[in-house]
Amino acid sequence: MNQELRKKIGQLFMVGFDALEVNPHITRQIQEQKVGGIILFRRNVQSPEQVAALCRNLQEINAAVSDIPLLISIDQEGGMVMRVEQGVTPIPAAMAFQAAGSVQECEQLSRISGDEMRQIGINMILAPVLDVNNNPLNPVIGVRAYGEDPDTVIKYGMAAMRGLQSAGVITTAKHFPGHGDTSTDSHYSMSLVPHGRERLDAMELPPFNAAIAQGVHAIMTAHVVFPAIESEPDLPATLSKAVLTDLLRGELKFNGVIISDCLEMAAISDGVGVTQGALATLQAGADIALISHLEARQQVAIDAVVEAALSGTISMERIDDAYQRVQQLKQITAVSEWRNAPIKPVGLMQPEALALAKKVQKAALRVQGDFRPLNLQLPVTLITLEVRLRSEVDEAVVARNKEARSSMLPALLEAGVNVREFALSSEAKDADVAAAIAFAEGAQQIVLQTYNAMLVLGQQQLLAALPHDKMWLVAGRLPYDLDLAPNAQGRLAAYGCRPAALTPVVEKLIGA
Numbered sequence: 007m008n009q010e011l012r013k014k015i016g017q018l019f020m021v022g023f024d025a026l027e028v029n030p031h032i033t034r035q036i037q038e039q040k041v042g043g044i045i046l047f048r049r050n051v052q053s054p055e056q057v058a059a060l061c062r063n064l065q066e067i068n069a070a071v072s073d074i075p076l077l078i079s080i081d082q083e084g085g086m087v088m089r090v091e092q093g094v095t096p097i098p099a100a101m102a103f104q105a106a107g108s109v110q111e112c113e114q115l116s117r118i119s120g121d122e123m124r125q126i127g128i129n130m131i132l133a134p135v136l137d138v139n140n141n142p143l144n145p146v147i148g149v150r151a152y153g154e155d156p157d158t159v160i161k162y163g164m165a166a167m168r169g170l171q172s173a174g175v176i177t178t179a180k181h182f183p184g185h186g187d188t189s190t191d192s193h194y195s196m197s198l199v200p201h202g203r204e205r206l207d208a209m210e211l212p213p214f215n216a217a218i219a220q221g222v223h224a225i226m227t228a229h230v231v232f233p234a235i236e237s238e239p240d241l242p243a244t245l246s247k248a249v250l251t252d253l254l255r256g257e258l259k260f261n262g263v264i265i266s267d268c269l270e271m272a273a274i275s276d277g278v279g280v281t282q283g284a285l286a287t288l289q290a291g292a293d294i295a296l297i298s299h300l301e302a303r304q305q306v307a308i309d310a311v312v313e314a315a316l317s318g319t320i321s322m323e324r325i326d327d328a329y330q331r332v333q334q335l336k337q338i339t340a341v342s343e344w345r346n347a348p349i350k351p352v353g354l355m356q357p358e359a360l361a362l363a364k365k366v367q368k369a370a371l372r373v374q375g376d377f378r379p380l381n382l383q384l385p386v387t388l389i390t391l392e393v394r395l396r397s398e399v400d401e402a403v404v405a406r407n408k409e410a411r412s413s414m415l416p417a418l419l420e421a422g423v424n425v426r427e428f429a430l431s432s433e434a435k436d437a438d439v440a441a442a443i444a445f446a447e448g449a450q451q452i453v454l455q456t457y458n459a460m461l462v463l464g465q466q467q468l469l470a471a472l473p474h475d476k477m478w479l480v481a482g483r484l485p486y487d488l489d490l491a492p493n494a495q496g497r498l499a500a501y502g503c504r505p506a507a508l509t510p511v512v513e514k515l516i517g518a
Contacts, residue, residue: 008312013072014329015311016040018288020077020265022298024049026056028063031301036068036076039308042332043077045298046128047089054093054126054351061127065344075336075344077176077294079130082123084115085149085502086393086483094122095359096506100135100166101149101485102370104158105501109165111366112152116169118359123175125351129340130176132226134166136213137186142486143461147186149483149501156212163213164220171221174340179217180226181267182254183235183243184210197230197242197273206234215258223335224263225254227292229273242273245283250291263335265294270303281307289320293328368510370501374488377496379517380451380478385424387449388415389442389472391457391465391482392503394431412482412503414455417512432457434464443471450476453515455503457482459490466490480511 020043023032035041044064051057061078068076080089085099097119103112120131138159139151152162163179170177183206187199199210214225227244235253236246243249244266254260266287269275274283284295284307295311297304314320336342380386390413411429418425428445430438446452452472456479459465469479469490478496481487482503491497498514500507512518 008316011315012308012312013040014325015308015315017042017074017332018294018311018325018328019043019284019304019308020045020079020294020296021304022047022050023301024299026050026052027060028067032064033067035301035304036064037071039305040072041076041304041308042074043079043130043294045132045296046078046080047298048091051090052092054090054122054354057090057128058126058347058349058351061344062347062349065127074333075341077130077332077336077341078128079132079176079178080123080128081132082119082128083133083135083150084119085507086504087150088504090123090126090128091504093354095119095355096363096367096504098363098367098370098507099149099501100152100162101139102367102501102507103162104153105372106366106369108366108369109161111362112162113165113169115359115363115366116166117173118169118356118362120170120173120175122351122354124173124340125348125354127344127347128175129338129344130178130224131170132178132180133170134163134177134179135181136163136179136217137181137184138209138213139186140209141187142484144186148458149485151186156209159213160216164216167217167220167222174338176223176335176338176340178224178226178265179214179222181228181230182214182225183228183230183232183249184214185228185230186210197228199230199232201234203234206232211258218258218260222262223338224265225260227264227266227287229267229271240277244269244274244292245278245286245290247290250287255291261331263294263331264292266292266296268296268298269307270297270299281310284308285311285314285320288328289324293331363506364509367500367506368513371510371514372485372488372499372501373514374497374499375492377498377514379496380423380453380515382423382516384450385426386418386451386453387446388413388418388425388427388453388455389446389468390414390427390429390455391432391434391459392429393457395433412457412505412508414453414480414508414512417505417509418516421512421516421518423516432462432465434462434468436464439464439468439471442468446472452477453480454478455480455482456487457503458484459487460484478515
């Protein structure tokens with residue numbers, strides 16, 4: 007009984023590990039804990055060929071102990087949130103599609119991205135993001151959202167869904183019931199959406215209703231408190247039966263798989279804890295508990311759910327219901343026929359796909375207010391705020407991919423610009439800000455690339471200290487940064503700071 011129960015409960019867990027190849031951690035989780043799903047991050051990625059080999063090995067190890075294939079998932083949203091970046095078509099951030107104004111191209115590029123992921127063995131895409139970013143102070147969604155009103159999010163979000171679905175991969179709408187109108191990041195603390203039900207029905211829920219109507223395969227929960235739905239204070243949607251069962255299953259009639267957001271995020275781990283979070287999310291109505299990092303947490307959580315099932319704390323009916331939904335999800339061809347995925351991926355980064363991505367990214371470039379190009383006869387001082395601390399969303403580019411830094415330096419040098427750079431962490435600590443100001447002293451032309459400056463006091467202090475009559479401001483993520491320097495010589499936003507997004511910025515700066 008225990009072994010059969012463990013196999014069943016293992017299917018309700020998705021876990022991550024830190025390695026480019028199969029390691030003892032993930033092997034134990036597959037062989038002993040019988041997990042049904044794996045999540046990959048940038049830490050697992052070196053190249054498409056390496057990811058394809060990794061996915062194949064994971065499935066083969068699993069096939070030796072189970073006839074139920076693995077879900078292999080990834081956050082491949084586009085923009086900053088692309089875990090596989092080298093060797094695949096660069097997909098613009100969600101908000102860039104709105105800026106470029108092409109729903110059809112959003113669908114096309116989503117299909118291309120989904121097809122590339124399927125070819126390298128990934129069968130579940132944790133996208134599209136259907137949050138409505140109607141709060142400019144939101145630190146975690148921002149350009150990951152397709153827009154700032156529900157109609158725009160529906161228009162582009164459903165196009166992205168159609169594209170991914172036509173590629174044959176599992177689509178996952180997130181973060182239900184909506185993470186857009188929060189001013190805190192649930193990776194670090196609990197978030198709250200205080201509005202009444204009428205407002206939720208008008209703003210947060212319509213994109214998810216549209217996704218359900220279009221046949222979305224899975225929906226990911228938000229670690230956000232919704233007092234209009236859940237009466238218990240401080241109980242986030244991920245752990246709320248009122249949200250997951252009564253609202254999502256009952257009112258909205260969603261019959262697909264509900265997956266929690268990562269239970270190691272501080273909103274859960276610093277609250278009820280990962281183990282209790284896993285049990286509570288399954289009791290609330292989730293079908294998959296996601297634990298992305300630590301093996302000890304993964305193992306203890308699975309053991310706890312097994313014990314809870316044996317003691318009756320969680321009903322077998324609830325376990326069976328979740329298990330059946332996961333098995334139904336795994337009937338999708340990309341999962342069930344994993345052996346048909348090419349051992350070596352072919353057809354990635356097709357010229358037409360690259361041209362389309364470049365066209366959209368260029369069309370998305372936003373120029374705010376007056377603009378004059380750089381004087382190429384004069385030297386340029388580039389100051390770059392870059393992500394150096396890893397989070398679930400923003401993954402610092404590892405050292406082996408120095409050429410893929412979120413910096414305009416390579417493109418400016420290639421264009422023949424006489425440029426020197428000072429790079430500092432987006433946290434903008436006092437000492438780094440002082441050093442950047444000193445570096446820029448006497449500069450004839452300054453290009454400052456921010457990263458969510460409107461949320462970081464140190465970046466605002468840096469902006470205020472630089473001479474705006476000699477400064478060009480590039481918003482490296484949130485376009486709202488542009489409002490911080492109305493007198494800059496040029497203000498540009500491309501909804502991201504990956505190399506593909508920065509190319510049209512540099513072209514504009516140099517007057518190309």
